[in-house]
Each structure stands twice: as C-alpha cells, then as structure tokens.
Amino acid sequence: xxxxxxxxxxxxxxxxxxxxxxxxxxxxxxxxxxxxxxxxxxxxxxxxxxxxxxxxxxxxxxxxxxxxxxxxxxxxxxxxxxxxxxxxxxxxxxxxxxxxxxxxxxxxxxxxxxxxxxxxxxxxxxxxxxxxxxxxxxxxxxxxxxxxxxxxxxxxxxxxxxxxxxxxxxxxxxxxxxxxxxxxxxxxxxxxxxxxxxxxxxxxxxxxxxxxxxxxxxxxxxxxxxxxxxxxxxxxxxxxxxxxxxxxxxxxxxxxxxxxxxxxxxxxxxxxxxxxxxxxxxxxxxxxxxxxxx
Numbered sequence: 662x663x664x665x666x667x668x669x670x671x672x673x674x675x676x677x678x679x680x681x682x683x684x685x686x687x688x689x690x691x692x693x694x695x696x697x698x699x700x701x702x703x704x705x706x707x708x709x710x711x712x713x714x715x716x717x718x719x720x721x722x723x724x725x726x727x728x729x730x731x732x733x734x735x736x737x738x739x740x741x742x743x744x745x746x747x748x749x750x751x752x753x754x755x756x757x758x759x760x761x762x763x764x765x766x767x768x769x770x771x772x773x774x775x776x777x778x779x780x781x782x783x784x785x786x787x788x789x790x791x792x793x794x795x796x797x798x799x800x801x802x803x804x805x806x807x808x809x810x811x812x813x814x815x816x817x818x819x820x821x822x823x824x825x826x827x828x829x830x831x832x833x834x835x836x837x838x839x840x841x842x843x844x845x846x847x848x849x850x851x852x853x854x855x856x857x858x859x860x861x862x863x864x865x866x867x868x869x870x871x872x873x874x875x876x877x878x879x880x881x882x883x884x885x886x887x888x889x890x891x892x893x894x895x896x897x898x899x900x901x902x903x904x905x906x907x908x909x910x911x912x913x914x915x916x917x918x919x920x921x922x923x924x925x926x927x928x929x930x931x932x933x934x935x936x937x938x939x940x941x942x943x944x945x946x947x948x949x950x951x952x953x954x955x
Contacts, residue, residue, distance in 0.1 A: 731924040748925050754910065758929055761906035764827045764899065765892035771828070772835025773885045776801075779836070780843030781869050786852060798844075804837025809895050813904040824905030831892050831899075842884045843877070850876045879948045886941040886948075893937050897930050 668674075706712075733747040748754075781787055783797040812830035820826055854872035863871070900908025907926060914922035 731920040731927075733921045733924060747921055750910075750922065750925075754907065754926055754929060757905075757907040757910050758933060760824055761896045761900075761908065762893065762933070764824050764831060764904075764906055765889060765896040767828045768831025768896065769835055769885065769889040769892050771832035773839055773881075773888070775832070775836035776839035776843050777881065779840045780847055781873065783840060783844040784847040786848050786850075787855070787865075787869065787873065797840075801837045801840040801844075804833050805841065806837070807834070809834045810898060810902055813899050814902045817903045822903040822905070824899075827896055827899035827904035827906060830904065831895060834895075835888055835892060839884060839888055843881055846877045846880045846884075847873060883945045883948050886945050890934075890938050890941050893934055897934075 733743060735743045735747075779797055779801060783794060783801060785791075785794055788794045788797075809830045812833055813826050816826040816829050850873060854876075855868055858868045858872045896906055897908045897911070900906045900910065901912050903909065907930060911923070911926045911930070913919075914926060
C-alpha cells in the first residue's frame with residue numbers, strides 16, 4: 662500500500678528550512694565556542710603547569726638514552742651467563758617482591774573489612790539519620806583523598822621504617838575508596854526485600870545481613886579484586902618513602918646508577934602486575950557472570 666506524502670506549501674517549506682538552517686548554525690556556533698573555551702583552558706593549564714613541548718622534544722633523547730643504558734648486554738652465545746649476571750640478586754628481589762604482594766594483600770584485606778562495615782552507614786537508603794550518613798561519607802572522603810604515599814610518609818615519621826607502614830597506608834586509602842564504591846552498590850539494590858524484613862520486625866543488622874548482603878556480595882568481591890590490582894602497583898611505590906618492599910631496592914638501584922638492576926627489578930614488577938591483572942580480571946568476570954546469570 663503506497664502512501665502519498667503531501668508536499669508542504671512553498672512558504673511553509675522555506676520557513677522550516679530557514680529554521681533548520683538557523684538551528685544547525687546555532688549548534689555549530691555553540692560547538693565552536695565550547696572548543697575555543699577548551700583550547701584556552703588547555704593553554705592556561707599548560708602555562709601554569711610549565712608544560713613546554715619544545716623542551717620535551719629537545720630532551721626526549723635523554724630518556725631513550727637512559728632506557729638504552731639500563732638494558733643488559735645479552736648475546737645468544739653467552740645468554741645463560743648474561744641472564745645470571747643480570748638477575749644476580751633474584752633471591753633477594755623475589756623476597757622483597759613477595760613482601761610487596763603481602764603489603765598489598767593485607768592493605769586490601771583490612772581496608773576492605775573497614776569499607777564493608779562503613780558502606781552501609783554511608784548508604785542513604787539504609788540509614789535514617791542524615792547526620793550519621795553525612796559523617797560517614799565525609800570520613801571515607803578523608804581516607805581516600807590523601808594519597809597512600811602521604812599516609813606512608815606520615816607513618817614512617819611516627820612509627821619508623823618497615824612494611825607495616827605500607828600496610829597501614831594502603832588500608833586507610835582502600836577503606837575510603839572501597840567504602841565509596843560499596844555504598845553506591847548498596848544504594849542501587851532492590852529495596853523490596855529490605856521493606857519485607859523491616860515490616861516483619863527484623864532489626865537493622867538482620868535486614869542488612871539477609872536482605873542487602875546477598876544482593877551486593879559479588880559486586881563487593883569484584884571491586885575488592887580490582888582494588889587489589891591497584892594496591893599491588895601502589896605497594897611497589899611505598900618503598901620510595903621507606904615503607905618496605907621491592908620499591909626500596911628499586912630506588913636504591915636508581916640512585917646508585919645500577920642500570921642493569923633497574924631493568925631487572927622493573928621487569929619483575931611489570932610481569933608480576935600483568936599476571937595479577939590477568940588473574941583477577943578472570944575472577945571478576947566470573948563473579949559478575951554468575952551474578953548476571955541469576
């Protein structure tokens with residue numbers, strides 16, 4: 662069945678065409694204005710941050726030259742001996758790398774426990790007291806606003822050198838970051854089970870245990886694994902301020918110009934982080950897949 666499309670009167674068509682052209686022109690002017698503002702802000706930000714592209718281009722060769730110096734001399738004929746000389750400190754570095762992983766694990770564990778306990782108090786759909794919710798959210802903001810390295814530096818001054826300082830710094834920052842993510846998950850749950858348990862006379866703790874936790878547990882685990890990945894990278898830097906781990910040995914190698922040691926330690930850190938990223942990514946996908954399959 663064919664449909665006839667009525668032609669508009671010429672005056673009406675011209676009016677609509679003019680309005681359309683004006684709308685398009687206005688949108689283009691707005692886009693150009695936004696682009697101009699962004700360019701001005703980029704230039705101002707670059708000037709205030711002392712970003713000098715010409716200086717970067719002039720000195721980029723120093724960076725590539727440093728990369729060339731840290732690469733060990735490897736040749737096919739003497740490869741086993743070259744590798745042994747390159748990784749002469751493998752036992753010590755492996756122990757320090759394990760210490761870094763333990764710092765990340767304990768920091769994630771303690772911070773995750775604290776975030777689990779505080780996230781429900783920071784969720785507006787579960788807490789009637791606005792003051793309590795507000796105070797909990799601000800506390801979590803304080804924990805995640807200060808960088809881990811700053812916490813570690815403060816704790817080194819207070820408690821001395823050692824991996825315990827790194828664990829404390831990672832745990833505090835992790836509590837703030839995961840607490841925010843966990844509370845957002847809680848605020849998006851289905852409230853019908855909560856209302857049902859509340860109407861039946863269940864306490865607040867019982868409502869959270871039986872109506873909230875089953876809905877959010879897989880997402881909590883996924884976020885926890887993601888945070889563990891981040892903490893592994895963060896724990897590698899803790900040694901720069903004396904908080905133990907492989908980072909301290911890495912800083913010593915850089916300061917003393919032990920070029921081959923720098924590349925050896927850096928490669929160990931990269932391989933470890935990649936392996937952890939791949940493993941936790943598979944676990945996160947498995948957890949989220951199970952959740953979506955329910």
